[in-house]
Structure formats: structure tokens, C-alpha cells
Amino acid sequence: TYQTLVERVTTASSGHLRHIGVGGVEEGLGSVSKVKDWYSGGVIAGFIDLPFALIFLGLVAYIGGELVAIPLAVWLITLGIVWLSSIRVKSLSEEASQDEQERKAFLILLSQTIQGIKRQAVESRIFNQFKSLNNVRS
Numbered sequence: 001t002y003q004t005l006v007e008r009v010t011t012a013s014s015g016h017l018r019h020i021g022v023g024g025v026e027e028g029l030g031s032v033s034k035v036k037d038w039y040s041g042g043v044i045a046g047f048i049d050l051p052f053a054l055i056f057l058g059l060v061a062y063i064g065g066e067l068v069a070i071p072l073a074v075w076l077i078t079l080g081i082v083w084l085s086s087i088r089v090k091s092l093s094e095e096a097s098q099d100e101q102e103r104k105a106f107l108i109l110l111s112q113t114i115q116g117i118k119r120q121a122v123e124s125r126i127f128n129q130f131k132s133l134n135n136v137r138s
Helices: 003-010 012-022 022-112 114-120 124-136
Strands: none
Touching: 012 022, 022 124
8 A cells, every 4th residue: 555655646746746735745644554553443343343243132132022122222323423423523634634734734844944944034924824823723
């Protein structure tokens, strides 16, 4: 996956990379490991638990008959709550990711042009711009 990602970054047009920004590219590279950790941890653990949950429901149905509707209802309600919450969390995480990309791009640009900033004595303007980026995050 990393090889494919690096190939795509190196073959992308410079205009597209400028649009994404340095922070966006760096964030994308860091996200690969996060996705791999997520898939290797939570999703697989959920699939491992699924047969045991079905066995549990089968036993409840065998012993209690119609009482199996109670855990089914609780699971469906929980599933609905988690699904609705995940929609909100996804939008919030996308906003936070965008803000983080802008902040990282600014810091990388700052580190690349720090000598020019010092020469022109515009540190206060740069600091105010950085503060405004951080206020967006808060």
C-alpha cells in the first residue's frame, strides 16, 4: 500500500499537489497506518465476536422462546444509536482533518521560509496568521 501511495504522489500533477497542500500529503501518508490499525483491530474483533453473539441469541431463543426479542431489540437500538453517532463523528473528523492539514501546511511552509521571514521582520504577521489557524480549530 505504501508503494502504491508513493507512486501516486510522485506521478500526480504539481497543480493537484498544490491544491492538496503539503499538509494534506503528509496527513494522507500518516492516515495509511491509522487505517491499517483500525482494520486489524476493531473490525476483525467484531467479526470474531459475531458467531458467539449468534450462539447466544440461539440459546436465548431455545430457552426463552419469544424472549429473544429483548436482546434483539436492545442490539438494534444500540446499532441505530451507533450509526447516528458515527455520521456526526465522521463529519467532525473530516473538519478536524482539514484544519489539521492547513495547520501542518502552514508549519512546513514556515520552516522552509523562516530565514526570509526573519529578513523581512514579519514575525508578528506570521504569528497572527498562525493564531487565526489555531482559533479555527478550537
